[in-house]
Amino acid sequence: MNTLPTVSVLGLGNLGRAVAERLLDAGPGRAERLRERGAAVAAEPVAAVAASELVVTVLLDHPAVREVLGGATAELEGRTVLNLSSGTPEQAGELASWVTAQGAAFLAGAVLAVPQTLGTPEAFTQISGDTGAFERYRAAVDVLGTVRYAGAGPELASAYDVAVLAGMYGMFSGFFQSLALAEASGITAVGVTELLVPWLTEAAAVLPLFAREADAREYATETSNVNINRAGLASILDSGRARGVPGDLLAPLLARLDRQAEEGHGEESLSRVVETFRAGAGEPVRV
Structure with missing residues (x-):
């Protein structure tokens, strides 16, 4: 049986909160509610990145992801970043290059669902990027709902x-x-x-x-x-x-x-x- 890895979620807006809840199998709420359900709440992004092997970014856009992760470059080495933030295929490729230059693996994800349906078969997530990382963390990704792997190109999920x-x-x-x-x-x-x-x-x-x-x-x-x-x-x-x-x-x-x-x-x-x-x-x- 696959067991979930340690996961840090950066971004607790509507979608980010739903991602964290599905990972915890918890109810609604922001950071304090998630803490009550067993999540550790990091005061700074650098602490969140250091805490987990899989880092899921659910921010406004790719520049925001780069800005947040930019303060944690030393902690990225050996980890995997799964970016669920919106952007263009070109931005996904640029972010992938930057993340891998820090010694981390990169996965891009596109969630085609409203947050309330996340974790159900109706929620569809397209993933692309590092094949080995996808296989390694497939159990964590599967909790989001129906998942399709588009291929190794990091830009493919955004293109879809x-x-x-x-x-x-x-x-x-x-x-x-x-x-x-x-x-x-x-x-x-x-x-x-x-x-x-x-x-x-x-x-x-x-x-x-x-x-x-x-x-x-x-x-x-x-x-x-x-x-x-x-x-x-x-x-x-x-x-x-x-x-x-x-x-x-x-x-x-x-x-x-x-x-x-x-x-x-x-x-x-x-x-x-x-x-x-x-x-x-x-x-x-x-x-």
Whole structure:
């Protein structure tokens, strides 16, 4: 049976506190509550780093992690840092280089969950970095919920994180547009959301197909093509203009679909719009 190593958690915000609680199998509370449940509370980061073989950082961003760990460089040697703070893949790579230069192993983690679900199968954590360190501390990482190891590249967890969150924020943008259009027509937000949630659930089922088309760069379709979606999106924007609802969130997508049609791809799959986002796709679409 795997036993948990000694772990120090730096950062007791909402997520950091939840991480510490899951490690302790404790209830809610900040440092004093965690102390009551068996945690030792360090007065300074240097003491926290020195106390444990696994150091989990759950701070605002990568610069904050570098600042906090910068005062404990002598204590880092021989330890493993698991960084769960948000940032870009480039920042993760830079932090990994700095941590390993101090003689420590580095793991990057992206937690795709709200703190309240941490430790359940619904909480998903992507980990990348030092393979040996991941295997050594897998038991500690597993208490966070469902865990996937993305690979040895320290930037991989962040790359997955920003890509997944981009999709989430795109959904939120459409949702807010939906609420505004509904209200302008006398429909409540609750009323339209009752229809929207099951519709989005059904619509999400096509995403794996779109992903396969994007990977293969093959966009033949007999269903949801560019032209069909251009017409639908144009109607949404026209409806918004008639009701005084701004269309600035969705207009850029229509502009990209228009460009695809102008280039002769109107009968191809909606997924072909990804070509306008690929590196080297040309000038940004202007609306």
